[in-house]
Amino acid sequence: MRLTINGKEETIEKNSVTVAQLLTEMNVEMPDMVSVELNGDFLERENYDGIEVQENDRVEFLYFMGGGSLIG
Amino acid sequence: MNLNEEQIERYSRHILLKDVGVEGQMKLLNAKVLIIGAGGLGAPAAMYLAAAGVGTIGIADKDKVDITNLQRQIIHFTKDIDVEKVSSAKEKMNQINPDVEVKTYNEFLMANNIREIIRGYDFVIDGTDSFASKFLINDACVLEGIPFSHGGILRFDGQTMTVKPNDTACYRCVFIKPPPANVVPTCSQAGVLGAIAGMLGTIQAAEALKFITGVGEPLYNKLLSFDAKSMRFREIKFKKNDKCGVCSENAHITELKDEEQAACDLTT
Numbered sequence: 569m570r571l572t573i574n575g576k577e578e579t580i581e582k583n584s585v586t587v588a589q590l591l592t593e594m595n596v597e598m599p600d601m602v603s604v605e606l607n608g609d610f611l612e613r614e615n616y617d618g619i620e621v622q623e624n625d626r627v628e629f630l631y632f633m634g635g636g637s638l639i640g
Numbered sequence: 641m642n643l644n645e646e647q648i649e650r651y652s653r654h655i656l657l658k659d660v661g662v663e664g665q666m667k668l669l670n671a672k673v674l675i676i677g678a679g680g681l682g683a684p685a686a687m688y689l690a691a692a693g694v695g696t697i698g699i700a701d702k703d704k705v706d707i708t709n710l711q712r713q714i715i716h717f718t719k720d721i722d723v724e725k726v727s728s729a730k731e732k733m734n735q736i737n738p739d740v741e742v743k744t745y746n747e748f749l750m751a752n753n754i755r756e757i758i759r760g761y762d763f764v765i766d767g768t769d770s771f772a773s774k775f776l777i778n779d780a781c782v783l784e785g786i787p788f789s790h791g792g793i794l795r796f797d798g799q800t801m802t803v804k805p806n807d808t809a810c811y812r813c814v815f816i817k818p819p820p821a822n823v824v825p826t827c828s829q830a831g832v833l834g835a836i837a838g839m840l841g842t843i844q845a846a847e848a849l850k851f852i853t854g855v856g857e858p859l860y861n862k863l864l865s866f867d868a869k870s871m872r873f874r875e876i877k878f879k880k881n882d883k884c885g886v887c888s889e890n891a892h893i894t895e896l897k898d899e900e901q902a903a904c905d906l907t908t
């Protein structure tokens with residue numbers, strides 16, 4: 569199926585795939601470090617296993633990034 | 641208050657900008673911006689805001705300067721090793737521009753003191769490393785109604801967004817809750833190209849200056865994300881999350897609490 573992932577057209581060799589499987593498929597090293605937006609909605613991390621993506625869905629993987637000064 | 645002759649010269653390149661002018665410069669001189677974290681992001685932000693003549697700049701950090709900081713935290717010099725970061729930063733900011741009043745907070749910002757510290761500032765720059773801090777700053781700014789800039793860097797990547805509480809999507813709308821503490825690589829553990837911290841901190845400073853002068857459009861409801869290896873920039877647009885824990889109608893966070901910190905044995 570065809571998906572738009574991070575703004576790029578991608579083809580996945582599967583007819584149905586969960587968000588968790590998609591993260592693996594796309595070689596995301598640390599799924600816990602990614603917030604997933606599916607068609608404009610942000611998903612709870614606990615639901616990555618239960619939500620399936622469909623043909624033509626728009627998916628964004630937004631990485632958690634720290635990287636300033638430790639203050640707390 | 642009017643600009644004196646020296647100020648007219650010092651800020652002439654701002655004043656020449658039609659969108660800024662004398663009026664915009666006066667706004668900057670009357671503005672109060674708090675920079676949380678005097679590290680990789682906060683250092684360039686503090687220098688540019690001081691140079692720009694932001695009248696009051698607060699800077700909060702509990703760390704001392706370490707030799708590993710000097711690769712990117714350009715406000716600190718070799719002579720400053722072991723000096724409190726906020727003192728080191730204040731010294732340089734005053735040298736750049738004696739017009740600026742620098743307030744230092746040599747303390748950890750926690751749930752029990754952050755609201756008091758940020759209150760009264762017009763804009764906050766988040767230059768912190770840990771996700772616990774980033775969520776704390778987000779929630780405190782939302783509860784106090786203070787706009788802020790989020791910034792993050794990792795290796796060769798950076799991201800930033802600007803939040804106007806309640807009007808635009810907040811950090812928690814997008815990232816929901818901190819990642820599990822044990823999986824987190826922060827800058828201190830993962831490495832970062834120093835100049836990328838500079839790119840990010842400078843964008844954050846520009847967002848603060850835009851917000852104060854009312855010039856242009858801040859990075860509202862979008863995350864600007866870039867990969868410095870390809871030097872490609874992308875914008876990811878979104879709207880407020882109607883399930884957001886702090887800024888939606890269904891918000892359950894009305895008081896702050898300290899989140900579990902990611903384990904980290906190095907200082908940034």
Ligand SMILES: [Zn+2]
Pocket residue numbers: 809810811812813814881884885886887888
């Ligand atoms: Zn929110």
